[in-house]
Amino acid sequence: MNTAATHSDPAQLRAWLHGAAHRDRAAFRALYDASSPRLYGLALRILGRRELAEEVLQESFVAIWHHAVDYESALSAPMTWMTTIVRNRAFDLLRRARHDGEADAADSHAMESLVDMAATPAERLQMSSEAQALADCMAALEEKHREVVGMAFFHDLSHSDVAEKLTLPLGTVKTWIRRSLARLHACLSARGAA
Structure with a gap:
């Protein structure tokens, strides 16, 4: 199967993620081949430098x-999940650069840009509605639970890292x-987003 032709097929991406x-x-190689050009493009748009986008x-x-x-x-859809990982890594890199005094105005603008411009309007709408549903369901969680899910x-x-950073027992974090995942699943199912 041509991985380039299936890069936007959520069922195929799900199968490769499962693999x-x-x-x-x-399966991981096929996932990489199918999704890396788009994810690299996103990282490059956020960071503006090839070497940083490659690192992310x-x-x-x-x-x-x-x-x-x-x-x-x-x-979330597989591409949405992977896009979130890339976006967060890119923004983390920008925050580190800002903290180290290396950020410029373009970085500040990029931090606020959460829309993947390579996505089709339908994909943007789906990501937007999924993101809004997830944000609403996340907001319904208790603050500490929201924090641990966000960190994880x-x-x-x-x-273990979450437990260490929040000075909580590992068992508490896992629970x-x-x-929280069960509540999110129920909330998203009730909203028809699952």
């Missing part, structure tokens, strides 16, 4: 490999994440 979750290197893309695919098992198809899934931290 990656089970450490299938061929590499870090993002390492994260995708390690967290494919955590992917929840009920919460949007900042790509392990459960909060498990319960």
Whole structure:
């Protein structure tokens, strides 16, 4: 199957992510081949420099490999999930640069740009409605639960890292994440977004 032709097929991307979750290197390679040009384009638009976009893309695919098992198809489409990882990595890099005094006005503008301009209008609308539904459901969670889910899934931290950063027992973090994911799933299902 031509991976370029299936880059936007959510079912195929889901299958490759499932394969990656089970450490299938061929599935991960197919996922990379199909999605990396678009994800690289997003990173390049945010960062404006090829070497930084390549660095973010590499870090993002390492994260995708390690967290494919955590992917929840009920919460987002595969491309939306991977785009979020790339976008967050790119923004983290910009924040670090800003903190180190290297940011410029273009970086500030990029930080506020959350729309993937390579997406078709229909894809943007779907991502927008999915993102809004997720944001609304996230807002319904208790503050600490929202924080642990955000750290684990949007900042790509392990459960142990979250526990350490928040000085919470690992078991508490795992329980909060498990319960929060169940609540998010129920909320998204009720809204028809799952």
